[in-house]
Amino acid sequence: MAPSNGPPTARSDALSEVLLMLKTIQDDNAHLTESVDALRDRVEVLGFHNDLNQQIPKQPAIVAASQAEPTSLLVTPTVASLSKDVADEATKSPTQDPQRKPSTTGTSRIILTTYPSQSGIDPITMNWGHSDPHQRGPVVVSRRQNTLRRRNAIGAHGGSYSIYHALAVASKDLDAEHRPDFTNTEPAAKIGPFPQWADKKKIVSMDPLGHLAPWLFEDLMQNEDIDIRPTIAITKAHMKLPELERSVQAGRLVPDGKICLNDEGELAVTKIAVEPVWYLPGVAERFGIDEGSLRRSLFENTGGSYPELITRGDIKLFLPPIGGLTVYCFGDPAKMSDPNVKLALRVHDECNGSDVFGSDICTCRPYLIFGVEEAVKEAQNGGSGVVIYFRKEGRALGEVTKYLVYNARKRGSDRASEYFKRTENIAGVKDMRFQALMPDILHWLGISKIDRMLSMSNMKHDAIVEQGIPIHERVPIPDELIPEDSRVEIDAKIHAGYFTTGKVPDMDDLSNVHGRAWDDVDLESRYTSILTVFKACSIVSMELDVEDDLGLMARFGKMETRQILAEFDYRKCMTLGS
């Protein structure tokens, strides 16, 4: 409809009036919605603080589950709840409603959140830090039919893999009610128990009973059909790293048939995988914040994924969707906690680009390999050697941020003096690894002192020492293991406080430490393009004008030039030509 340019008629006057009224109603509506939202926010915040003030619900503790009648665990709050029907829904079994279509989540209605006072909500008692496992209780987080009401943790098993689990259920590749068969999955080595396990200030980010859960709480699983899963698994394996074969050749590592198995540098190792389980009051305390702020931030910054962080102040555990860690223990695992033998330890944070794919922009893989080698030597000397690998890619900023920083560095002057600033400009912080929770695993392993700490990080050092674990010696990465292009990183870190036995560079020194720019990659492209011309035109002698090479690249394409580079030696080709 084209707008009319003429004077308004009576009809269009009426139309304008109607439009005006509509606009007023719309505005009023928007106002109303805003007011309701504001009101609801306040109610939620109030409710949240009330929840936080509540103590752990006064329920009978879980005595040895076999002695307790299942009903003795049930406490039914009488307060009618806003979403009683939701709770009722949760307690109904599908057989009660033959009309209902089977759903992948066990109930046809979506349960957005739960409240502590809600009918049917009856969490299994969790006394975090209690020394008696049955008094402490299992970590229960599953939303399976018979477990939903009994949960005492928010989140899901599997850390970041919980999302793949969701996909598997959604695509019907996995039955949501599947029960794991734990036959023969028991730990392959005995760890603990240690007094640290019963100190709720010492372990706040993993479940000290996580490797034993299905066996400790077998009765509860069988009698009440509660879904309880391990969050720690312990196995034994061999491992082979090409650098360690060279260590054997160089005589640094001597095969003993027990820890270093042969001339190829093959190692025997005990491996422990750990998924995060956060005790929220303890995590908050480590960071010097209040539990409410922590819960609110976790809720807001996960896109509102876990409303129970807000509505269930009575639930103190959260299984966050993040990566866990792996312990690599060389030698007898019992020696890790033996104060009479030496312990060498490397705490390593994931760097996929270097650790797996050999990038030379940082010292990660060389330091990791050095850590493994030193750990093996310590174990061979009658002590213990441990490497702990944390999934905290790119200082826990992730690879996307990391690569953006690389680009910014390589397109700038890539000086050590600018190193942290480049990260900070993009991510807002220079590091998000927050080592405050890292020492939990050391407490869990029963480690009470570290003789040789294979790390230069002041953050890791301080976090460990603050947790009451002394470090007797700090061992920096040997200079000869530092790749040329990673000087920028290591010098910037030393300047910022990383440990060194050498000189601490000042800002002047740092501005003289450059990384490799991208020119060399471009240079390589130039050579390959020349070779392409040689091959394509069968010319063995010609005057080369390097300025033309970019044009030649465009002519012959990158893939082919790469291939040719692999097949020919540019210099040989030049000699042939002259």
Ligand SMILES: [Zn+2]
């Ligand atoms: Zn790295």
